[in-house]
Amino acid sequence: MLELKNVSYKIVEQGQERVILDDISCIFDNNCLTAITGHNGSGKSTLTKIVMGIVRPTSGKIFFDGKDITSLSIDKRAKLGINYAFQQPVAFKGITVKDLIDIATGEENTTDKACEILSKVGLCARNYLDRDFDKTLSGGEQKRIELALALAKSGKCFIFDEPEAGIDLWSFEKLNNLFDSTKCNIVVSHQERLLKNADKILVLENGKISKYGDSKQVLKSLGSAYCEKLKEEV
């Protein structure tokens, strides 16, 4: 279980203080798929980056399974079992897909095992293992491998920042099947189809939680016009 207590994040831009996240308190449950949504600039990605330790909050605390992790580095949080798939995968020169799978799992994998990991995201694995994880792969391929890496690492909490972006050749259904219902899953998304599949939805507006609860109820209260507008922002 992941808990945020009074988390705020402020930056100074051109001499003016700007509040990105304003006093966020919430709990992300285990055995639950929570979708975070909201308009562009509402603070969705920043919130997940604060959970992973990529961004440090200005104030507030973060607890993971009851342990205060606010001051822990990214890798220490990763070792505790928080996994993260980026919206924009990061390319590397000279590091292969297989290298990254081995780093994610913390051991050298056999070709069969590495193939099994990649096949979960619908890639014909043997063609990819020895390829550098760089811009010679298409955006969709990079994105699917990014998802596979986050899933390959053992963990308790899985954060996916806009997992559907750029994988249009692959189906939503298959993407939905990736989420392990026994874990704490947090998905940032604009897509109604993905929001509908979530157990809970957290809506951010201008850095504040405007709605948080059962997905059906939240979607109903948001209305279809809101969801259509969100989709247009992708």
Added chain:
Amino acid sequence: MIELDSITKNLLKQIAGLHKIPDGAVSFRRNGKGEIIRSTAHIEIKKKEDNPGINIYVHSSCQNEACHIPVVVTNDGIFDLVYNDFYIEDGAKVTIVAGCGVHSGSSSGHNGIHTFHIGKNAEVTYIENHLALGEGKGKILNPTTIVNMKEGSTMTMNTTQIGGVDFANRKATANLKENALLTINEKILTASNNIAKTDFKVNLLGQNSRCKIVSRSVARDKSKQVFKSNMIGKNLCFGHVECDGIVLDNANIDSIPRVSARDNQASLSHEASIGKIASEQLVKLMTLGLSEKQAESKIIEGFLK
């Protein structure tokens, strides 16, 4: 069979991946003296009469054979100068594994001047690794490579400076005739106060001659690197130079890729980038569980792979 001490064995392992003097065509040079010269039916190695060094004759009958010519310097105060000439006959296919390892407590070094005469449609893979170990300062390696490529020949040159070399001046000049293809992959790691200079000059003389140079370098501490290349297109030809550098600590890298068209059918391009390790790369690997130091090492290891 000659005796190899542990220092020599370690150098051979690191510069050529060898655990012993290999079978087949070999020239092994230690502390300024040729200790082993062995020819095969297809590769003939002869000691030079006029200069220190060897002539290597690779016959057309040589198809996918390897030739090892490692050099090690393990005594202090030795500055070895060697001239090696390679005569590759038409249609031959050969892999030449060179490389120089220095382990010394004081100044020492090696200047290797290698000249390749590559026949028509011959295929050459040339691997040279340079490494210096030991406490002494002033370990110098100055490899010079001259390549003359006839019609339809190909050469892949992989040159690597693994570490510890205080000063290196790496020069290569190549002349390519019609349909010749040259690929140069250079990888350099410097640290401490090391200085490494590279100066490549490629003349694309023949129609449809092609060259690709990829240089990747990492400079740490207060080390300095200067990469210069000049690719000159004198016909319908294609050339590309790519040089990427990672600069850490207080190191310096200068990257000066130059392309010169002397014919309106020449197609030449270059790209150069120098920078620190991208923070998003470090962050990504840290989300997979590596510490910042481990992530940095992994990125550098991959970059120079």
